Amino acid sequence: MRETPEELTAWHEAGHAWAALLAGAKVHSVSIAPDNDDGPQRFGDTEIHWSKRRFSGRKLAAGLCRVALAGPVSEMLYTGRPFHPAGVAEWAQDWRTALQALDFVPDRQRRLAMLEQTTIQLYEKFSDDFHWQAVSAIAEQLLAHEILDAELLGEAVEPWVDSLDSESSFDD
Numbered sequence: 001m002r003e004t005p006e007e008l009t010a011w012h013e014a015g016h017a018w019a020a021l022l023a024g025a026k027v028h029s030v031s032i033a034p035d036n037d038d039g040p041q042r043f044g045d046t047e048i049h050w051s052k053r054r055f056s057g058r059k060l061a062a063g064l065c066r067v068a069l070a071g072p073v074s075e076m077l078y079t080g081r082p083f084h085p086a087g088v089a090e091w092a093q094d095w096r097t098a099l100q101a102l103d104f105v106p107d108r109q110r111r112l113a114m115l116e117q118t119t120i121q122l123y124e125k126f127s128d129d130f131h132w133q134a135v136s137a138i139a140e141q142l143l144a145h146e147i148l149d150a151e152l153l154g155e156a157v158e159p160w161v162d163s164l165d166s167e168s169s170f171d172d
Contacts, residue, residue, distance in 0.1 A: 005043060006032055006143065008075055013044040014138035015074025016067050017153060018131065019122070020048045021161065022170050023063040025055070027153055030138065033146040046071075057104075064101035065118055066170060068094045073122040074135050085119055134160035 009032045017030045028047040048067065050060055071094050072085040086095045098115050105111045125131055134157050141148055141156040148156065 003079060007139075008078070009044040010139040010142040011074045011078040011135070012071040013046050013142060014135045015070040015072075015126065016046040016048075017138050017148075018074075018126075018135045018157070019067045019070030019170075020046065020063075021157065022131075022164075023066060025050050025063060025067070027150060029147060029149050030142060030153055031147040032142050044071075061101045061104060062170070065098045065115065066122060068098040068101065069115065069119050070122055070126070073119060073126055074139075076123065077126055077132065077135075078139075082123070085115075130160065130163070 013030050013032060017027050020027050026049040028049060029045075030047075031045045032043065046067075050063065055063055069085055072083075072088065072091040075091075076082045085091050085098075095115070098118070099111060102111045102114055105114065126135060137156045137160070138148070138153065141152065145152065154161070
């Protein structure tokens with residue numbers, strides 16, 4: 001199967017969005033057709049708000065790290081090709097974002113090990129039917145509409161959000 005760039009981007013951004021929702025952040029929009037007026041060309045964009053009352057310190061760092069790596073993990077699962085997130089040029093920014101989120105860990109080797117462990121945990125979580133169906137619903141809506149605002153995203157994942165329990169979301 002040869003995936004189109006739009007399909008890959010939709011699954012990638014769906015992973016970011018679902019991870020943000022699992023973390024408890026607010027997703028304002030998800031797009032596979034973002035404006036390129038504010039910097040380098042991007043193929044997708046997920047706009048997330050992290051409430052300062054709910055997220056700070058290590059909890060924010062863990063959320064940022066998971067969300068950054070969830071895009072590559074979703075692409076890996078969609079394509080069936082489990083690449084290392086640091087080894088794919090298109091995922092370089094995600095890897096850097098995740099690495100920067102863990103700056104509070106002074107030892108770089110320990111940080112890298114934490115990123116790899118987070119990637120494995122996301123891969124296992126998103127492989128579960130419950131989570132994969134939610135990611136799939138987001139990706140399918142992105143392919144149909146190109147941009148999902150908070151309301152459309154909420155409608156797409158409503159069955160899964162309503163069923164979330166402590167085991168479904170992230171533990172910090």
